[in-house]
Amino acid sequence: MTTDPATEDNQSAEISQTCTKSQESSDNITEGGKDKLLISIRDYVNDTTKKPQIGRVPSLLRESKNGCFDPLVVSIGPYHHGNPNLKAFEELKIPIAQKFWHACENKLSIELMYETVAMEGERARECYEKGSACNDDELFNRIMFLDACFVLYVLCTNLQEEEQNEVTERLVKSFYSVLRDLLLLENQIPLLVLKVLLKFRFRREKDQTPFKQKFPKPYILMPPHSYTNAVENFLARMKGRSTTSGQEMNKWKLELDSSPHLLHLLREHFVSPFMHEDSNKSLLFEWESRRSVTELKSAGIHFKPSQTGNFTDVEFKSHLIYGTLTLPPLIVDDTTKSFLLNLVAYEKCPHGPSDLHITSYICLMASLIHHPDDVKELEKKRILVSYLGSDEKLFQLFDEISKDLAPDSFSYAYANYQIENHCQKKLPAWVQSWMVEEWMHKYFSSPWAFLAVLGAIIALFLTAVQTYFTVFPRKT
Incomplete structure (x- = not known):
């Protein structure tokens, strides 16, 4: 089938006109879109200063x-x-x-x-x-x-x-x-x-x-x-x-x-800048301890409450044969779950704090409490004071509120790093645990106990000296 050359010219002209109009329309749309984009950017910058201070729970x-x-x-x-x-x-x-x-x-x-x-x-x-x-x-x-x-x-x-x-x-x-x-x-x-x-x-x-x-x-x-x-x-x-x-x-x-x-x-008033952070955070990024209270205790680590009560006041000190983990004390009652989760919700809001101190604290406690026996040990040290009625309920509380929460990777990183270093010492864990429990806590828990132990050591020393000179008398 042949096509008339005049017809082909007309079709080409129509296509050309259509393309020209399309290009003009596209330019107008692009120009209008650019204006809208710039306006939206400008308005967004203005809106960021007007974020609601009292938001909704995510x-x-x-x-x-x-x-x-x-x-x-x-x-x-x-x-x-x-x-x-x-x-x-x-x-x-x-x-x-x-x-x-x-x-x-x-x-x-x-x-x-x-x-x-x-x-x-x-x-x-x-x-x-x-x-x-x-x-x-x-x-x-x-x-x-x-x-x-x-x-x-x-x-x-x-x-x-x-x-x-x-x-x-x-x-x-x-x-x-x-x-x-x-x-x-x-x-x-x-x-x-x-x-x-x-x-x-x-x-x-x-x-x-x-x-x-x-x-x-x-x-x-x-x-x-x-x-x-x-x-x-x-x-x-x-x-x-x-x-x-x-x-x-x-x-x-x-x-x-x-x-x-x-x-x-x-x-x-529950948080403060981390007092024991290491300056080289990049080296601590991967350090996250998942050891329970019971496991740490068996490694020669004992626990004591901090003096400030701030959730960020967590410190570990490694001594010659034992370690001390200082944790913030917390009184737990029927309203604690709601209280902590609303602080978590506030941290998750766009207008909220720039850190995750409360979220990180909850995750830390959940990592330490794997069993009601862990709760019992923390209660014994007055780190947890519970009015819930049982250790099982307190264990379940931290287990429930910590689910689906992600802490700040650097929170408590230095303390975790020190704990892992301590747990990897060559001294067997059972030896550390025995020495800490039987000696440090039992015999050095009070000045009188310490004096009694010191007196016994001096008496043994003098007895040994006396025995030596009895067996091997000095020649005159």
């Missing part, structure tokens, strides 16, 4: 550790507001707000207090994820005001000295559940809101004398004298989980201006 973590991230008795903030299961305590917020208002030293009107909180409403809303806070400004401000009054009443009040009525009795009965709920990631209120009301509650901090008090029992505190002390005392209640000294508590320096919420503040 979905994968929630699915694997369900039941530890939702409030049991009280909702704080917008994420769980309106939950029908929390209605009982929602009804307490009005009378508790009244109690907080009556306790304010400045005796200002309730209207002024509310309006002052409402002025922070826009900044407070930016602390939550977009679309998570209610769109009604008045409702959001109401949530902020009532919830802040509730938190501060719990934070500042010694309930044992309060006049007992239906409100305080219900609060006292559920006190530990309330404390648990106040430390949930999704149950936080911006600290900027709390600070506004705290200034109504107390006189200016510079007018107050320093508040120093030891805390012999967790959760039992006297009313504070300044708003900084109020926050400090609240953290002391929660850090009562750890056996810390009153002297350390007096050294706390709270950075209220830079802390977004209470959970962040609490975390800052």
Whole structure:
């Protein structure tokens, strides 16, 4: 079949025109796409400075550790507001707000207090994820005001000295559940809101004398004298989980201006920069010990609690025939699982801390606890103080919360490196264990025991000398 040359020319012209239009369209699309790309990059850079400070629990973590991230008795903030299961305590917020208002030293009107909180409403809303806070400004401000009054009443009040009525009795009965709920990631209120009301509650901090008090029992505190002390005392209640000294508590320096919420503040007082890190981290990357407490004990390693209570305070010292592993003490109760996992969730959030100190601590403890007998040894050394009822439950707790968690590769790397070096010494493990248990612990556990051993050694030496001179008398 032949084709007319004129027809071929027309088809070629049409194809050429089509290609030209396509190229022009492509150029326009490319130009438009470039503009959109540059705009998106610019906007993304701007958005990074506005990340929510109070985020949601990552979905994968929630699915694997369900039941530890939702409030049991009280909702704080917008994420769980309106939950029908929390209605009982929602009804307490009005009378508790009244109690907080009556306790304010400045005796200002309730209207002024509310309006002052409402002025922070826009900044407070930016602390939550977009679309998570209610769109009604008045409702959001109401949530902020009532919830802040509730938190501060719990934070500042010694309930044992309060006049007992239906409100305080219900609060006292559920006190530990309330404390648990106040430390949930999704149950936080911006600290900027709390600070506004705290200034109504107390006189200016510079007018107050320093508040120093030891805390012999967790959760039992006297009313504070300044708003900084109020926050400090609240953290002391929660850090009562750890056996810390009153002297350390007096050294706390709270950075209220830079802390977004209470959970962040609490975390800052459970962690500190690693005090025993090796400078050459590249050499330690592969060092990860998986030896249990029982195995380490058989290798001549014994355990003792640290003095600071910080989760990062882990140190190993190798001596001539034995080693000492220092671990942070922890009080474990029914709320510990939720408490630790919410700190883990905070570390996993895009807006969260830049390190994984809490996650790494959990993984470290799980690597040491392979059996309830390991728990028993740590309890014996007062590293773990358990109120769970059995060693098996405490073993299961660390086993459950550590699943699917990945620690920082460098966390505790130097301690693990030293432990492995110690365990590879030529002295047989059973000899090290026997010498440590039977001699170091039994005979050198107190000054009197040491003096008794020393006296026995001197007596044996003198007896040997006397025997020698009896058998081989000196020639005269």
